[in-house]
Amino acid sequence: MKYSFYNLVRNSFSYHENWEKAWSSPELKPEYDVIIIGGGGHGLGTAYYLAKEFGVKNIAVLEKGWIGGGNTGRNTTIIRSNYLWDESAALYNHAVNLWEGLSSELNFNVMFSQRGLFHLAHSVHDMQEITRRGYSNYLNGIDAEILNQEQVAKKIPHMNMHGRYPVLGALLQRRAGTARHDAVAWGYARAAENLGVDIIQNCEVKGIDISNGKVVGLQTTKGSVKVDKVGLVPAGHSSVLADMAGFTLPINSVPLQALVSEPIKPILDCVIMSNSVHVYVSQSDKGELVVGAGSDAYNSYSQRGSFDMIEHMMAPLVELFPIFSRLKMLRSWGGIVDVTPDRSPIIGKTPVKDLFINCGWGTGGFKATPGSAHVFAETVAKGEPNDIAAPFSLDRHYSGALVDEAAAAAVAH
Amino acid sequence: MFVIKCPYCGERDQTEFSCHGEAHIARPDNPAEVSDEEWGEYLFFRNNPKGIHFERWTHDHGCRRWFNVMRDTVSDKIMKTYKMGDQKPGVQDV
Numbered sequence: 001m002k003y004s005f006y007n008l009v010r011n012s013f014s015y016h017e018n019w020e021k022a023w024s025s026p027e028l029k030p031e032y033d034v035i036i037i038g039g040g041g042h043g044l045g046t047a048y049y050l051a052k053e054f055g056v057k058n059i060a061v062l063e064k065g066w067i068g069g070g071n072t073g074r075n076t077t078i079i080r081s082n083y084l085w086d087e088s089a090a091l092y093n094h095a096v097n098l099w100e101g102l103s104s105e106l107n108f109n110v111m112f113s114q115r116g117l118f119h120l121a122h123s124v125h126d127m128q129e130i131t132r133r134g135y136s137n138y139l140n141g142i143d144a145e146i147l148n149q150e151q152v153a154k155k156i157p158h159m160n161m162h163g164r165y166p167v168l169g170a171l172l173q174r175r176a177g178t179a180r181h182d183a184v185a186w187g188y189a190r191a192a193e194n195l196g197v198d199i200i201q202n203c204e205v206k207g208i209d210i211s212n213g214k215v216v217g218l219q220t221t222k223g224s225v226k227v228d229k230v231g232l233v234p235a236g237h238s239s240v241l242a243d244m245a246g247f248t249l250p251i252n253s254v255p256l257q258a259l260v261s262e263p264i265k266p267i268l269d270c271v272i273m274s275n276s277v278h279v280y281v282s283q284s285d286k287g288e289l290v291v292g293a294g295s296d297a298y299n300s301y302s303q304r305g306s307f308d309m310i311e312h313m314m315a316p317l318v319e320l321f322p323i324f325s326r327l328k329m330l331r332s333w334g335g336i337v338d339v340t341p342d343r344s345p346i347i348g349k350t351p352v353k354d355l356f357i358n359c360g361w362g363t364g365g366f367k368a369t370p371g372s373a374h375v376f377a378e379t380v381a382k383g384e385p386n387d388i389a390a391p392f393s394l395d396r397h398y399s400g401a402l403v404d405e406a407a408a409a410a411v412a413h
Numbered sequence: 414m415f416v417i418k419c420p421y422c423g424e425r426d427q428t429e430f431s432c433h434g435e436a437h438i439a440r441p442d443n444p445a446e447v448s449d450e451e452w453g454e455y456l457f458f459r460n461n462p463k464g465i466h467f468e469r470w471t472h473d474h475g476c477r478r479w480f481n482v483m484r485d486t487v488s489d490k491i492m493k494t495y496k497m498g499d500q501k502p503g504v505q506d507v
Contacts, residue, residue, distance in 0.1 A: 239461035250457035252434065253486075298432035300486050301463045308428045341457045398453035 003107050022190040023067075026198045031226040032060045034380060035218060037205050037241060038233035039063025040072035041181075042358060042365065044188035044199070045373025046231055046380065048106075051195035053374075054381035059197045061189075062220060064204035068185025071235045071365060074335035076258050076280060076292040078271055079367040080117050080176035081142050084133045087391040087403045088344060089140035094388055095371025096175055102370055108187030110179050111285065117176035117271040118152065120320075122165040126276055130171035137173075145172040156270065163319045165277050178271060178282055178290075184369055208244045214353040215245070229354045231380045236301065236336030238359035247351045249359070250397045251338045256295040256363050257305030259313070259332035261324070263287030277316035289324065291317055295337060295363055305334040337362050342402035347376055348385045348393040356380050357394065415489060420496045421476045429474040435459050436467045436481045437501055463487060467501060470494075483507065 001007055001020050011019055034050060036043045039061045050056040063069075079099055081092035103109050121127045130146060137144035152170045153161050161167045189199055200222065207219035208230070217226045234241050236253045264287050273280040281291045293313040296306050310332060318325040340346060340360040345368070347358050358376040361368065375389040385393065396402055415427045441447045441455055460466070466486045471479050483493040483502055492507040 237463070240463050243462075248454075248458045248460065250453075250459065251461055252459055253461050298468065298484075299434075299461060299466055300489055302487060302489050306427065397457040398449045400449075400453075 003109075022186060023193040023199050025201065028060065028200050028203060028220065028222045028225055029058075029198065031058075032198075033058040033227070034229045034231065035059070035225065035227045036061045036231045036233055037218075038070075038235065039067040039185070039189070039199060039201065040070050040233065040235060041068065041184045041188060041369040042072075042235075042361070042372045042376070043231070043233035044068075044185055044192055045369055046233060046358070046377045047197045047199075048188050048192040048195065049374050049377035050381055051192060051197055054377055056381060057196065059192075060225075061192070061197060061199045062203045062205060062218075063199070063201050064221075066201050067189050067199060068182050071335040071337065072185045072369075073181055074258070074333055075181060075366040076282070076290045077178045077181045077284075077366060078117065078176070078273070078280065078282065079112070079179055080173050080271075081367070082117075082119065082133060082137050082144055082171060082173045082176070083405055084136050085403055085405055086140060088405045089137065089142055090388050091345075091371055091375070091392070092368055093140065093142050093371075094374065095368045098370035098374060099179065100175075102184075102187070106187040106191045108183060108190055110183045110187050112177065112179040113285075114175050114177040115270050115282075116172060116174045117273060118147075118156065118170040118172055120152070120167050120272065120274040120276070121169045121171070122167060122274065122276040124168075127169050130169065134171050143173055143175050145174070147172055156268075156272070158267065158323050159272070159320055160322055165319070167320075176271060178284075180285075181366060184366075188373070205241065205244070208241070208352075208355070210245065210352055210355075215355040229380055230356070231376060232350075232355065232357045232359065233376070235359065235361065235365065236338050238338045238357070242350070242357070245350065245352050245355055249346070249357075249394070250341055251346075251360055252299050253301060253336050253338050254295045254298065255300050255302065255305040255334045256292075256337045257309060257332055257334040258290065258292040259310065259329050260284070260288040260290050261327045262330050264289070264327065267323075272320070274316065274320070277319065279313055279316040279320070281317060281321075288330070289327065291329075295339070301336055303334050303336055305332075337365075339363070341397070342404045344403035344405050345372065345392050346394050347372070347389045348379055348395075349383075350394065354383075415491055417470065417482070417491060418494050419472045419475060419478075420480050420494055421478055422472060425472070425475055429472060430470050431473050432482075433469040433471065433479075436469045465492070465504070
C-alpha cells in the first residue's frame with residue numbers, strides 16, 4: 001500500500017488498524033540468485049538497487065538480528081560529502097545526490113534534513129586544512145563555504161568562540177545534514193520487499209560453502225541455502241565472515257559510542273563537527289542533542305565503549321557550548337565499527353569468485369548508505385566495480401594505492 | 414572499563430594505557446625481496462578475531478614500557494599480560 005495522503009485519510013476510517021505490514025517474514029527458500037549478508041541500510045539498499053536497477057529477481061537479505069539493529073541504528077545520523085580526495089568525493093557525493101531524492105523514491109519519509117554542517121577550525125593549521133579541503137570540494141563540484149570567525153559567530157550565536165581552543169573559522173557544507181536512521185533501514189526494506197526481495201531476520205550465517213574457488217552456498221541458523229552470488233555487508237563482523245570464506249581483511253573492529261541528552265526546545269539548527277577538540281553534535285527532531293566523538297583504540301565485539309570516552313566527548317561539548325553544561329545525558333550506546341588502515345571503505349571482489357564485499361566503512365558509514373548500496377549493487381550484478389567503486393578495491397592494500405582520507409573520520413586520528 | 418595488570422607496575426586503571434594493535438607480527442627479514450602481496454599482508458592485514466586476541470599495549474602514564482595482552486574481544490576480559498619477547502601464551506596457560 002502506497003503511503004499517501006489519500007491512504008492516510010482512508011485508513012483513518014478504520015482507526016489506522018488495517019495498514020499492511022511494511023515488510024513480512026518469509027521463510028528461507030532453498031536457492032537464491034543473490035544473497036546479501038547483513039540487513040543494515042547498506043545491505044537492504046544493495047538488495048533494493050539490485051532488484052530495481054539491475055533486474056535481479058531472486059534475492060534474499062539475511063540478518064542475524066533485526067534489520068537496522070546494528071550500526072545503522074547506532075550512529076549519529078550525520079550526512080555530508082566534503083571529503084578531500086577525488087575518489088572519496090565521488091563516492092560520498094553520489095550518496096548525497098541519492099539522499100536528496102530518497103524519500104520520494106522509497107515512498108518512505110527518511111526525514112533527510114539538509115540543515116548544514118559546520119566543520120570548526122581552532123588553529124592556523126585547522127584553517128589551512130579546511131581551506132585546502134574547501135577548494136578541493138569546489139573542484140569536485142561539492143558545495144563548500146569557508147567562513148571566518150565573525151561569520152561563524154553570527155550563524156551559531158550561543159557557541160563559545162573564545163574558549164581554550166578558540167573557534168577561528170569553519171568549513172560549511174549546506175547540503176549536509178541528518179536523516180532518520182531507522183527510517184532508512186525500514187524504507188529500503190519495504191521498497192525491496194515490494195520488488196520481491198526476501199528479508200530474513202534472525203538468520204545468522206554460520207558457514208560459507210566454496211567449491212573450486214567459487215561460492216556455492218551458505219550454512220545458516222535457518223538451514224542451508226544454495227546461491228549463485230553473495231554480497232557481504234556485515235560491518236563490524238566483516239572479519240568474522242571473511243574468516244568463514246578463508247581470507248583475512250585489513251580491518252580492526254573497534255567500539256564507537258554516542259549519546260543523547262534529554263530533549264530540549266530547538267537551539268541548534270545545524271550540525272557542528274570539530275576534529276581538533278574531538279566532538280560532533282546536532283539536535284534531533286525530538287529535541288535531543290545527539291553527541292558523538294572518537295572510537296576506542298582496542299579491538300572489541302562487545303558493543304559497548306569504555307567509560308572514559310564519554311568524558312572525552314562531554315568536555316569539548318561544554319567547552320564549545322557552556323549553555324549545555326547542565327543538560328542530563330539520557331542514553332549512550334556503542335556499535336562495532338570496521339576500521340581500515342586508510343579509513344576508506346572496501347568495495348568489490350574478494351579472493352573467492354562471486355563473493356563480493358562491502359565493508360570497512362568504519363566510523364562514517366551512515367552518510368554513504370544510498371551511494372554505497374548503489375555502487376555495490378552494480379558490482380554484484382556485473383561482477384566488476386564501476387568507476388566510483390573501483391578505487392576502493394581490496395587490492396589497494398597490496399598496490400599501495402590507498403585513499404588516505406583523514407576527513408573520513410569525523411574526528412582526529 | 415578494565416583494570417590492566419602491567420607486567421612491570423602491577424594493576425592500574427585502563428586510562429593509563431593505550432593499545433597498539435595485534436602483537437606477534439614479524440617484519441619480513443628481506444623487505445626488498447618480498448612480493449607486494451606479502452608486504453601488504455605484513456603492513457595492513459590483521460587477525461580481527463571475535464574471541465581471543467593478542468595485542469600490544471603501552472603503559473603511557475606509568476613506566477611507559479610496551480607489553481603484550483591476551484584478551485577476549487567479546488567480553489573484553491583480560492586473560493593474561495606478559496612482557497615483550499615472552500612466549501605467546503596458549504589457552505592452557507590462563
